[in-house]
Amino acid sequence: MPQPSFGVDQFGDVVPDIFGERPSPRPRKASRLSAEALLDGLNPPQREAVLHEGAPVLVVAGAGSGKTRVLTRRIAYLVGERKVHPGSVLAITFTNKAAAEMRSRVIELVGNRAKLMWVSTFHSACVRILRSDIGRFGMARNFSIYDDADAKRLMQLVANDLELDPKRFPVRVIMNWVSNCKNELVDHETARARVSEGSLEQSYAEAYGEYQRRLAAADALDFDDLIMTAVHLLQAFPDLREQYRRRFRHVLVDEYQDTNHAQYALIRELCSAEIDTPPEVVSLSRGGQGGSSPPQVHAEPPELMVVGDSDQSIYAFRGATIRNINDFESDFPGARTIMLEQNYRSTQTILSAANAVIVQNAGRKPKNLWSDAGDGDLVVGYVADTEHDEAQFVAGEVDRLSDAGEARYGDTAVFYRTNAQSRAFEEVFIRVGLPYKVVGGVRFYERREVRDAIAYLRAISNRADDVSVRRILNVPKRGIGDRAEGAVADLAARERISFGEALRRVDDIHGLATRSASQLRSFVELMDAHEAMVAEGAPADAILTSVLERSGYLSELQGSADPQDQTRLENLIELVTVSREFVSGVAVLAAADYGDVDGPEDGQAPDGVDEFGVLRGGSLRVAEGRSVDPLTVALDPEQDLAAGAAEVDASLGAFLERVALVADSDQIPSPDAESAGVVTLMTLHTAKGLEFDAVFLTGCEDGVFPHQRALSDPAELAEERRLAYVGITRARKRLYVSRAVVRAAWGTPQHNPPSRFLTEIPDRLMDWRRTERAVTSWRNTSATSRSNTSWRTTVGYGAPKPQARVVPVLTAGDRVLHSTFGLGSVVATSGAGDDTKADVDFGSAGLKRLSLRHAPLEKL
Incomplete structure (x- = not known):
């Protein structure tokens, strides 16, 4: 096919001139690298992908098989050797970072003329199309783009005005439903026609319609609109589709397995040979040509290369459909498939x-x-x-x-698999001093739902904590609006009392809507009930579990169809687990036996020692007046542990202190983090x-x-x-x-x-x-079933093996390793010989009093 001449479009880009008479472009500079250099180092399938011409091609790029090299070398080869104009190349990636990297690498290969390419994400490419041509839909070219927060605020207003029950219709669920519609190219009129009367979907569709009406009134689009509107624009105006098909003669798509239906449809509009367009399309004449141009002949489809791996399609929850890559050959008849199977990353x-x-x-x-x-x-x-x-x-x-x-x-x-699982690793890494970072999410105690739950506990523990009270006043949504919150704040400021106290004087607030006043009273009753639990000495885990249930927080997340809410629920479950571990650690302290323990008969465990070497029965005694936090305790080894009665503290206040200390440690960077990674x-x-x-x-x-x-x-x-x-x-x-x-x-x-x-x-x-057999064997075999051996597991040094039993000599401050409780620090020791005992702080596993004769303990 003869190469067209080139002109300049409305973006200032040099483009193929489909009308013929245009000034010739400046002479091309020689490519920086020869063809041999561009193909150097490529294996045969990679080389085949770079050199391919004609039919659509699917490059199945296995993990670590060099797909980025193939994409960049192909673009460089197109521009440098096949003399393709950079302005006719459209390369689509999924992230701005990947697009910038691809553009940079191509520029290194062929020079600055590569800057004329469109290398962008799907959303960025669609924005460029819409900025030019959205006027055909009656919208201004300077439309606003709403991010997720903007969209959520707008949908919240819509839900409020439609009087949708926030418990039945959480805003995030409505937004997910609307997003799924847009990813499937279903507009609000079609969505409304598809749903059944009286169904949940009917309310979703009504919200969708009103949401779109308000977006249009504001000349705004959300992120899902960008792709859907671009596709609808190309479908509604065949001349426009033809314009872009003639412009982009080479289309390359990375991570094709992650595309959703709307993204797939965009590629089909630009590249498919089977499009429903009349043989003579609308004239593509431009201003200044005079009169009308002759009908345009349908352009040959651009060369299309998609790169991906169906084995790495993992984003179905975001709308990605694996059928796009699995059905590529049927979607684009005559397509070829090239397999990249040689891996350059991993061992065999x-x-x-x-x-x-x-x-x-x-x-x-x-x-x-x-x-x-x-x-x-x-x-x-x-x-x-x-x-x-x-x-x-x-x-x-x-x-x-x-x-x-x-x-x-x-x-x-x-x-x-889930964010909640990071908590155990974070706590251990903090305790042993390993530098770490959490990627793809915030640290456990910074996550919104965790902070919400802790704010509830702080507000219950201290009604003067205005920040915490106001944070959870409407969490979960309970119909307390900004006006009602402002009225309470005004009363607090006028009377110079805390926000929490002002809440308890809601009857003194004039002009407050009856519904708002009722919701405020219900909130106060919730908080008062849990303050009473604190006064009665209820343990921290009972208070946390109760407030999460009675506030409706758990039920809201459990009833949500949003995958993110499932993750939030898992994080709250993990926080409940933290609180119960805290209380159970206190229980171990309260049940510890500090009396003499008689030696066991041969082949039997002592009555006062469990299978982990922890002493049972009796009560913990510490220096008089001391309170004990089982996770942060630092007992004075100089004190006589039997000197006075212990005050074992499983209270809410003690738990909040523990959480504050862990969360605070969370923020302290390792001094060598930057140098050692x-x-x-x-x-x-x-x-x-x-x-x-x-x-x-x-x-x-x-x-x-x-x-x-x-x-x-x-x-x-x-x-x-x-x-x-x-x-x-x-x-x-x-x-x-x-x-x-x-x-x-x-x-x-x-x-x-x-x-x-x-x-x-x-x-x-x-x-x-x-192995699990070793775990089961350890659990089913008492610590003293063999007179001269004990089982121990050394982290990172093989399976459990029988070792000659040597009672370690420990002093306060020593670091030890327990086969079950992990790493710990000796707080104090007592007794002598076979009766030697040690109090060891195992961090999240709690403070344990161990019999050194029986505990599977190793001094580090």
Whole structure:
């Protein structure tokens, strides 16, 4: 096909001139690199992808197979060797960062003329189209773009005006429903026609219609509108579609497996040969041409290359549909497929593990990743007793790898399925001093729902805490508006009392709507009831559980269809678990026996020692007047522990102090974090696109990973397996997989079976440092069932083995390792010889009094 001449469009870009007579462009400078140089270092399939001409092509790019190199080299080859004008190239990525990187790399290869390309995200490309042509829909070209916060505020106004019950129709649920409609290119009129009378969807559709009306009145679009409106514009005006098809002669799309239906439709409008357009389209004449131009002949479709991997399609919850990549060849007849299977990232052992897992998914394109980097280390497996034990193992192994020079902190990552799982790792890392950062979310105690719950507790504990009271006044939504809150604030300022006190004088506020006054009274009753619980000495976990239930916070999240609300619910469950661990730690203190313990008969455990070496029965005695926080206690070793009665504190105030200390530690950066790097903690979804020398894939239990909701849904289970594939293939040199036999949920133990993904990895690829059989054996064998041995597990140093029993000599300040409770610090010791006992602070596991003769304890 002859190359067109070029002109300048309304953006100032040089573009192909479809009308013929235009000034010739300036002579092209020679490309910086020769064809040989552009193809240098490419393997045969990569080279084939770069050189491909003509038919649409799908490049199936396995993890670590060099897809970015293929995309950038192809663009450079188009511009440098095939003499394609940069202004006729459209390259679409999913992030601005990826777009900037691609543009930069192409400029390095072919020079500054590459700046004429459109390299952008879907949203950015659509904005450029809309800024030029949205006037055809009667909107101003300077329309506003509403971000998520703006959109939520507007939808809240709509819901209020439609008098939608916030409990039945949470704003976020309505917004998700509307977003799904827009991703499917369903406008509000079509949505309204599809729903049944009297259904929830009818209310959603009414909100959708009013929301769009207000957007239009404000000359605004939200993010979903950008793509939907651009597609509708191209569909409604065939001449405009033809204009862009003639402009963009080469279209490249990265991460095609992550596209939703609207994004797919945009690509079809621009690139498909099968479009429903009359043979003679509307004239594309421009101003100044005079008269009308002759009818335009339908342009040949642009060359299309999409790059992606169906095995890494993990964003269905965002609207991505795997069918787009699976059905590419039928959507674009005559398309070719090129497989990139050579991996440049990982060892063969890691790739073999990934292949073994993903092959279990039905209906996928066969693909087998391979590497010439050698087999490398086996995949390390570890079965922990609890999530705390799992975190201790990870921390110990991270430290060992760093000390041995095998993996720096900055080259190490810990992956988990849900954000709530980060809490155990954060607390252990803080305690042992490992530098870390949480990516893809805020730290546990900074998460909105956690801060909301803690604000409830602080407001209950201290009614003068105006910041906390006002934070949760309308959380969850209970119909207390800004006007009512302002009236209470005015009374507080006028009477010079706290906001909390002013709430209790709602009858003194004149002009307050009856409904608002009623809601304020209900809120006060809620808070008063829980203040009474505090006065009665109720433990912290009981107060937290009660306020989350009675406030309606839990029911709102449980009834939400928003996946983010499911995550928020999991985080609140984790906070309840924290509170119950706190109270149970106090209970251990209260039940500890500080009397003499007779030695056991041979083959029997002593009555006063449990299977972990913790003494049972009796009561803890500390120096008179001392209160004991089991998680932050620092008993004076010089004091006689039997000198007075203990005041064991499981109160709300003590728990809030504990949380404040942990949250405060959360903010203290490690002094060497910048120089030595930090360990990265992140969810598996966030990990996509990244790579690390050492990866810890944690929580590998059915019900955790794969997630509970996927166990009964084959489609969701297949996506969870793809998520496992993504996690495994992030590892370059070392991969660890771990699980806990018991994991707390709502403060109660949950026994989860091993993840099916673990059983899919061949045994020949695994090095099990600790197995469930070892865990069961340890639990079923008392600490003294063998007279001269004790079982111990050293983090990172193999499976449990019988060791000659040596009673450690400990003093206050020593660091120790317990096979179940993990790392701890000795607070005080008492007794002598076989009767020696030690009080050890195990952080989140609490303060334990241990019999050194029986406890599986190692001095570090």
